[in-house]
Structure formats: structure tokens, C-alpha cells
Amino acid sequence: MDVNTSRELAAVAAEAARAVGDRLRGAFRSRPEIQTKRDFHDPVTEHDKAAEDGIREVLDRLCPDSVVVGEEGGTRGQGAISWYVDPIDGTANFAVGLPFFCTSIAAAVDGEVVAGVIYDPVRDDEYTAWLGGAVCNGEPLRSAGARSDREAVLLSSYPTPRDLAEDEEGALRRFSRMTQSFATIRRPGSAALKLAHVAAGWSDVAYGTRVNAWDVAAGSLLVTQAGGRYIPLSGSVFEPGGYLACVGGFDLASSVLAEVAGARSAS
Structure with missing residues (x-):
């Protein structure tokens, strides 16, 4: 895939992630009712499901011929592009009011991740990656630090x-x-x-x-x-x-x- 198409898919992911930001900010620290999936260590709230539905609506509108693989709703659709969606990664934190959770959306083509966005709605930080680079709120990211x-x-x-x-x-x-x-x-x-x-x-x-x-x-x-x-x-x-x-x-x-x-x- 060429860099420009990859960047366009990253823009789609960013729009989808930001589309549910207001909902997640509004629900944060509201102590929503918690249900469980696999066991009591694996919580889910109504906001996980509603946020994924909102993300799917944006992806269906902007990129209709694609597959959406969501944590809450499973796999739906057909097409060459596959979207991997976690509407709230860190649900246990979100549910109790700890500000370390995010929305994660990635696009993959032919078994390769070609675009991705991680959106932290509390800090309004948008981390975006495509085949030509990675930025946070438009500023280039540099993964550098400790050596041992x-x-x-x-x-x-x-x-x-x-x-x-x-x-x-x-x-x-x-x-x-x-x-x-x-x-x-x-x-x-x-x-x-x-x-x-x-x-x-x-x-x-x-x-x-x-x-x-x-x-x-x-x-x-x-x-x-x-x-x-x-x-x-x-x-x-x-x-x-x-x-x-x-x-x-x-x-x-x-x-x-x-x-x-x-x-x-x-x-």
C-alpha cells in the first residue's frame, strides 16, 4: 500500500475514534454499572458497546467496503480492509474513574497493519501512525529512552x-x-x-x-x-x-x- 492511502486510512481511524470521545468523557467518573464477560476480572459497561457502535457507524460511512473486527461486536462486513477496534481499552480503569484508558483503531490490508490511531479522550491526545510516520497531536513521535x-x-x-x-x-x-x-x-x-x-x-x-x-x-x-x-x-x-x-x-x-x-x- 502507498503512503498516501495509508495516511488516508489513519485519518478515517482518527475521525472514528474522536466521534466517541465526548461520550467517553461525559461518562467518565460516573461509576457506570459493570457487567462481566469471561470472569469478574474482565469488566464491560454499556459505554464499551455504545462506543463500538458509534465507531462502526463512522467506518461504515467512510469506508463501506471493509471488515470491522470489534472487541464487543465481533466480525462484520466484507472487503480488503480490516479494522480492529477496541472502543475502550482499559475498561476497568474507565469504570472506576482512573484516567488511563483509550480507544484503539487499526486498519490492516493483506495481513499488515497499515494505519492506526490510539485516542486518549481524557487528555485529548491522539496518537496516529501510518506507513510514513507516527505523531501525537501532529508532533512527530520518537521512541527513545533507556538502554538497559x-x-x-x-x-x-x-x-x-x-x-x-x-x-x-x-x-x-x-x-x-x-x-x-x-x-x-x-x-x-x-x-x-x-x-x-x-x-x-x-x-x-x-x-x-x-x-x-x-x-x-x-x-x-x-x-x-x-x-x-x-x-x-x-x-x-x-x-x-x-x-x-x-x-x-x-x-x-x-x-x-x-x-x-x-x-x-x-x-
Whole structure:
């Protein structure tokens, strides 16, 4: 795909993401009723579903011959372009009033992510990536920062409850190694927004398990177009699994995550 078409798709994603911004800002800190999906660790609200419906309306209008793969509504439509939509990535934060959540929308063609937008409605920050670059609110992103674990800020929700259920002893052992190796570890609760912060160089490394394409597709392009590295541990950004991302220049080969992520993937 040519750069201009990629940028046009990024503009479509941005319009769709911003179309639900007012709704999410208005509902934020309203303590909406929470339902659950897989288990009580996996919340959803009426705003997740309504926001996805609003995003689908914009995508259907601006890009009618395409497929929309949404976290809440599943896969609908036909066409050469596939949109991966997470209306609220970080629902648990949104539901209780923690300001770390976002809307994530990515476009893919022939198995390649070609455009993506992550929109933080609380801060009104729009992270946009296409095949020719990555920006935040129009300013170029540069993914640069720490070079080693002992200097780095790691964003990670590992171990998750499911990681602990599968291998509690091993997961806690790996988490202990991460805690001792990195300068700081934070668990902010949104895979997409974590990747946006790595793309911006505001954090150095992001690591996660059990994500889906709608969580990470846009962020993966943001990181790589900003000069960082994104590694899908399942082999593809479109396959459920883990991911590892870091700023450009980070010594991943010497990082404890090279072993931790490898061990988690192998297990």
C-alpha cells in the first residue's frame, strides 16, 4: 500500500475514534454499572458497546467496503480492509474513574497493519501512525529512552490472574526477576495506551500476555513507525498471545525480559 492511502486510512481511524470521545468523557467518573464477560476480572459497561457502535457507524460511512473486527461486536462486513477496534481499552480503569484508558483503531490490508490511531479522550491526545510516520497531536513521535533494564521503566500487567492460575510459582518467580531487574515497574491497565507511551518515549518497555489484535494492532504500528521495536510473541499481531515492545536503542538481548518472555512463550 502507498503512503498516501495509508495516511488516508489513519485519518478515517482518527475521525472514528474522536466521534466517541465526548461520550467517553461525559461518562467518565460516573461509576457506570459493570457487567462481566469471561470472569469478574474482565469488566464491560454499556459505554464499551455504545462506543463500538458509534465507531462502526463512522467506518461504515467512510469506508463501506471493509471488515470491522470489534472487541464487543465481533466480525462484520466484507472487503480488503480490516479494522480492529477496541472502543475502550482499559475498561476497568474507565469504570472506576482512573484516567488511563483509550480507544484503539487499526486498519490492516493483506495481513499488515497499515494505519492506526490510539485516542486518549481524557487528555485529548491522539496518537496516529501510518506507513510514513507516527505523531501525537501532529508532533512527530520518537521512541527513545533507556538502554538497559536498570535504567528503564517497564509497563506490564504480568502476571495476570490467568497466568497465576496456570503456573503460579513460575509466574511469581518471573515477576520477581522483573522487579529486581528494572528500575521501575508500573501496571497502568491498558495495553494500547502503554504502547503509545513507549512510542512517545515516556516509558521504555511494555510487556503483556493474553492480548488480542484489537488491543495491540494500532500500538504495534505506532511503536515501529516511531523507531521502537514491537515483537508479537505469538508470531503475529493478529494472533492472541503476548507482546514485547521497547524504545529504539534498548538492549533487549541483555534484558531479563528476553528470558522471561521466552519462558512464558515456551510454556
